Amino acid sequence: MLTRCCFFFLMGFATPAAAADLREPPPTAPVAQPSPRSFLSEIRVGGSIQDPSGPESVSGNITGEVVFARAFQSPDPGLNLLIPRVHLGGSANLGGRTSFAYAGFTWALEIGKAFLEGTLGGAAHNGDVGRTDLSPHAAALGCPAVFRESATAGFRLTQHWSAMVTLEHLSNAGLCRQNRGLTNVGLRIGYTF
Secondary structure, three states: OHHHHHHHHHHHHHHHHHHHHHOOOOOOOOOOOOOOOOOEEEEEEEEEEEOOOOOOOOOEEEEEEEEEOOOOOOOOHHHHOOOOEEEEEEEEEOOOOOOEEEEEEEEEEEEOOEEEEEEEEEEEEOOOOOOOOOOOOOOOOOOOEEEEEEEEEEEEOOOOEEEEEEEEEEEOOOOOOOOOOEEEEEEEEEEEO
8 A cells, every 4th residue: 555655656746747748849949941942943035136147137036935943953153054954945937937946955154143154955947948049038947956056145133134145046067958057146034033
């Protein structure tokens, strides 16, 4: 009996302590969670002059492009220069001449608020592929799918908005019989997410 009393007596003292141990710890300051990273980096729209020194020079284009975020980031900014972003875009000719859709990779160099970009990829177009007379109204691109390269110089106007000048060139690199190529010069604005 005495043993039972001692047991319940000790349990009476131990229970509040045990219950205190089971309580949740006092709240602490909330830990900032990183915001979910978007797969979309930037949207760009603008216009360009079609092939200023070529057979399609009297026409212009409306252009649009989506640039995706890098698949991964390096803590080293120098190494990030080597990691491209994927882009998809299109150029619709307003004069019924060559329009095209394109995809490829974008490499960028940030210099304060300014930036330089180079791209490499491919394009599919609705233009002339094989005229031997090189029509005065169409550039003979030789193949329905061609290479596309571009160079861009831009400036960040705000955290989200930028303006840029772009020079792009489409060519089949001599893989098809005709290879007149197409070079466009344009202005675009971009919105960065």
